[in-house]
Amino acid sequence: MIALSGVTARKGRFALADVSVSLAEGEYGVVIGPAGSGKTTLLEVIAGLLVPAAGTVQVGGVDARRLAPEDRHLSLVYQHAYLFPHLSVRDNVAYGTADARSLQEVEERLDVGAYYSRDILGLSGGERQIVALARALARRPRLLLLDEPFSALDPRRRMLVRREVRQLHRDWGLTTLQVTHDFAEAGMLGDRAILLDAGRVLQQGTPAEVFRRPASPYVAEFLGAENVFGGIARELGEVSPDWVEGDPAQYARGHRAFAFETEGLTLYAVGDFAPGVGHAVIRAEEITISRDHVHDSARNRLAGRVTEVQALGALTRVTLDVRGVPLVAALTTRSALELRLEPGLAVVASFKAMAVHLC
Numbered sequence: 001m002i003a004l005s006g007v008t009a010r011k012g013r014f015a016l017a018d019v020s021v022s023l024a025e026g027e028y029g030v031v032i033g034p035a036g037s038g039k040t041t042l043l044e045v046i047a048g049l050l051v052p053a054a055g056t057v058q059v060g061g062v063d064a065r066r067l068a069p070e071d072r073h074l075s076l077v078y079q080h081a082y083l084f085p086h087l088s089v090r091d092n093v094a095y096g097t098a099d100a101r102s103l104q105e106v107e108e109r110l111d112v113g114a115y116y117s118r119d120i121l122g123l124s125g126g127e128r129q130i131v132a133l134a135r136a137l138a139r140r141p142r143l144l145l146l147d148e149p150f151s152a153l154d155p156r157r158r159m160l161v162r163r164e165v166r167q168l169h170r171d172w173g174l175t176t177l178q179v180t181h182d183f184a185e186a187g188m189l190g191d192r193a194i195l196l197d198a199g200r201v202l203q204q205g206t207p208a209e210v211f212r213r214p215a216s217p218y219v220a221e222f223l224g225a226e227n228v229f230g231g232i233a234r235e236l237g238e239v240s241p242d243w244v245e246g247d248p249a250q251y252a253r254g255h256r257a258f259a260f261e262t263e264g265l266t267l268y269a270v271g272d273f274a275p276g277v278g279h280a281v282i283r284a285e286e287i288t289i290s291r292d293h294v295h296d297s298a299r300n301r302l303a304g305r306v307t308e309v310q311a312l313g314a315l316t317r318v319t320l321d322v323r324g325v326p327l328v329a330a331l332t333t334r335s336a337l338e339l340r341l342e343p344g345l346a347v348v349a350s351f352k353a354m355a356v357h358l359c
């Protein structure tokens, strides 16, 4: 549905450089990246609002330059939710509507009728976002481009509206590309994730691939991986049966075992990695903590001492000192309380070789 190849676009200076991305019909794509990385620009190029300096943009198999605006069948919602100030809330939502049934369905799903008695200028930022979303959806576009559309909503509304938009996307067979700063949201919504940085695509794939198999230590850290270590990976060979942790079916053909040496520690990893100098990434939630050497199938077991315990609602973040190397684990607060974790306590951290990603 969307195919960009080698797209370079300028906004004063370069905002996109040699960007190639694609999104199939019916897919929900999410665009993530730091502030100023070119996310909005990417949507504007696809919408035809910004003509690229180089490269090609195809929408629905047709060169976007040949598509008249009325033939694009797309809706773009900006984060600032621009509304028509001279129209009522209802007339804003109904503007350009495909048909009465689509309008009614959107009104019901987003509960936007609740604002119809209000003055358009008196809406809050979150309410404006809902009205702008409703207007975009009621046109029943083939392509829906959303720039942080839920950013001003409170957490409960955000969850409800997100669910309804995802459902309409599926029921109506839309193709959607959404910018978000919320990684959990990206994982929940996206069939495909595109990570931009300084106008370039650093990685694209399913959200699970991008989050669990970051292409570089930079991507890992941007996506919030707590444990990123530099070192050297040595290949140990085929994964032998005594290495299998849990379900053998999770081992793909060609997976090999590695020993990764970092700051005097050896971490074991399994995957299709390249040996040599690189980085090991372990997400905090992959690490479990016990008071003793319990018997489990995890390949990596490291003795250390607790240095910090931070309760963050349902999860607790625990920092350990493992022979001078800091290691961060995320436990449920319930298990952290059961373990009576406190600074100075000697514990064992364990994690599977499958949880160690080398890049």
Ligand SMILES: Nc1ncnc2c1ncn2[C@@H]1O[C@H](COP(=O)(O)OP(=O)(O)OP(=O)(O)O)[C@@H](O)[C@H]1O
Pocket: 011, 012, 013, 014, 015, 033, 034, 035, 036, 037, 038, 039, 040, 041, 042
């Ligand atoms: N009108 C403009 N004139 C000059 N430079 C601009 C203009 N608009 C954006 N830029 C620059 O282009 C780059 C890409 O901007 P863009 O808005 O696409 O980033 P973004 O990833 O959407 O950022 P954010 O997450 O903050 O919304 C930024 O470096 C920005 O400073």
